[in-house]
Amino acid sequence: MVPPSRKLKSSDVVGRINEIAKEINSVLNECRKEKYFESVALLYSFIENILKWLAYANGLWQLSEKAMGVEEMKAVRNYCKRLSFYQASNSAYLAGLLDFDLFVRIESIREERNKVIHQFWIYEHRGNRGTIRKKLEKLANTANQLARIFNKLTKKIGVDEVYELSL
Numbered sequence: 001m002v003p004p005s006r007k008l009k010s011s012d013v014v015g016r017i018n019e020i021a022k023e024i025n026s027v028l029n030e031c032r033k034e035k036y037f038e039s040v041a042l043l044y045s046f047i048e049n050i051l052k053w054l055a056y057a058n059g060l061w062q063l064s065e066k067a068m069g070v071e072e073m074k075a076v077r078n079y080c081k082r083l084s085f086y087q088a089s090n091s092a093y094l095a096g097l098l099d100f101d102l103f104v105r106i107e108s109i110r111e112e113r114n115k116v117i118h119q120f121w122i123y124e125h126r127g128n129r130g131t132i133r134k135k136l137e138k139l140a141n142t143a144n145q146l147a148r149i150f151n152k153l154t155k156k157i158g159v160d161e162v163y164e165l166s167l
Contacts, residue, residue: 013053013165017147020046024140028133036132043139044113047106050146051088054153056080057165058095061157085110097149105142 020042027035059076060068068076083091089110093103112135154162 013150017050017150020143021147024136024143028136028140033129033133036129036136040116040132040136040139043136043143044109044117046143047109047139047146048085048088048113050143050150051085051092051106052080052083053165054097054146054149055083055088055091055095057153057157057162058092058097060165061153061162062095085113097153102142102145109139109142 024039024043026032027039056077059080060073063072063076080088089098089103089106092098093100098106
């Protein structure tokens with residue numbers, strides 16, 4: 001997902017992305033069915049949080065021409081940290097980070113996530129590992145696309161400090 005050539009810090013977003021990719025690939029490649037649902041939940045969380053990170057990094061980049069003080073940077077961070085999944089996906093789309101097809105797919109994922117999480121007790125596919133695997137594969141594909149957008153944005157920004165931005 002992300003170039004392994006950089007030396008990573010433990011708080012580095014790149015390291016976290018690579019760890020998640022490794023874990024999900026392991027679950028899929030080894031057909032660890034008992035981990036499918038957990039992996040689906042992990043990718044729901046990852047997708048939401050990478051969208052927030054993209055909004056944050058892009059927001060700071062867009063505002064970088066303006067001399068921002070520490071308090072202003074904290075305000076941007078706090079704003080992005082508090083974004084809901086819905087707000088984060090819309091912010092990323094409006095900023096031009098997502099194309100319309102990916103935006104629609106993410107909206108579908110968000111609605112599905114809400115159904116799964118908020119109505120877990122009646123979720124009909126809870127025990128159907130084939131259906132859960134298909135969801136996991138779909139989520140992994142979307143997560144990979146977001147990782148490519150992450151790489152593109154960090155390359156555009158062009159400073160190593162962007163990898164250390166955390167919400």
